Amino acid sequence: MAPESFSESIIEKEASYLLGTYQRMPAVFVRGEGVYLFDFEGNAYLDLLSGISVNLLGYGYKPLKEAIHAEVERVIHTSNLFYNVPQVELAEKLVRHSGFLRVFFVNSGAEANEVALKMARFYGKRKHGKRYAYLAFRRSFHGRTLLTLGITGQEKFHKDLGPFPPGIFFGDLNDIESVEKALTDEICAIIVEPVQGEGGIYPCTLEFLVALRRICDERDILLIFDEVQCGMGRIGTLFAFQHFGVRPDIVTLAKGLGGGLPIGAVLVNEKIVEITHRGDHGSTFGGNPVAARSACVIVDTVSQEEFLSSVRKKGEFLRECLESLRSSFPGKVKEIRGLGLMWGLEVPKRAKEVAEKMFMRKVLVNACNEDVVRLLPPLVISEADLYRGIEILREVLADL
């Protein structure tokens, strides 16, 4: 039977030509404006997901488009055998705003974590001779390469893939005793998401991060914050570590950094700078001029105090709305968790159903596992649009 619409024809072709790894919602988006995405047939969807924490400034943000166009006109790629202007300018901005010493650019979150873990091993071997192991946390998510999956603390991601590299240990988030128990002399780094994302939106407590910092200082273990999902303004500070006031040794960034173009970054302190040699790492595309230019606009915009305070204010508004949903539906919403504009709604066993019903009502959210519905709206969303999305969520919860 012939497809009924252009969108259907694309969905059919996808099944014929792409390797079937994704479980997608049946929408083919061809345009975006503000916090709305439009399919070919002209239907508007309210986006409460930002391409999974990517489109921080929504869609069609003029200064971002203009900066990208201008860079495309100049040169789109040169490789890291040479220097390029946007990459150096972006590094300067990140160093200035973070207080870290140096930056390494990559293309994705998994790659940023790979680099951080590789740097930690260099440190462990070059400084301590025999350290190579990692401590990560249950429920974490750090990427889809074999090493980042290995340190991901969720069994569903390990199925049919082991054995993973040796020397990976796990603790429980916000349980410092579990960390002390899991520590060995071989551990070179502890890696943690300040707010666990894919695992179901679990923020770290301040006490936990302070204790991790103390343990790492006492043993000269590196502390890595994976801010791929929770960084870049998402929780109301440019970097998540600034919210907690706990400074790690390495920060990994991606997703929102490029505002929609693929770029990741690894921020490192003097410990890493001191042991790094030319040739230790490289990337063909990392810090590509077009992606780096896009990221320059993102950093300039999101780092402004006015912008960040608006995120915090809208975050508080969203928290109140979700709290009201939880009290309206105590049997259906078990808990809400989050910070800033990063929230999870625990609806035991029904997250997929909620996400699908929201989609039918043209609001984009996602089920990060079978229990948790995740909200990661563009940081530029208005309170009116947030409210609209929440009211639709209210209807969906009432219908469950």
Ligand SMILES: Cc1ncc(COP(=O)(O)O)c(C=O)c1O
């Ligand atoms: C905390 C965290 N780290 C790493 C990654 C992997 O990023 P990417 O998909 O860009 O490789 C993700 C992706 O969801 C993430 O949420």
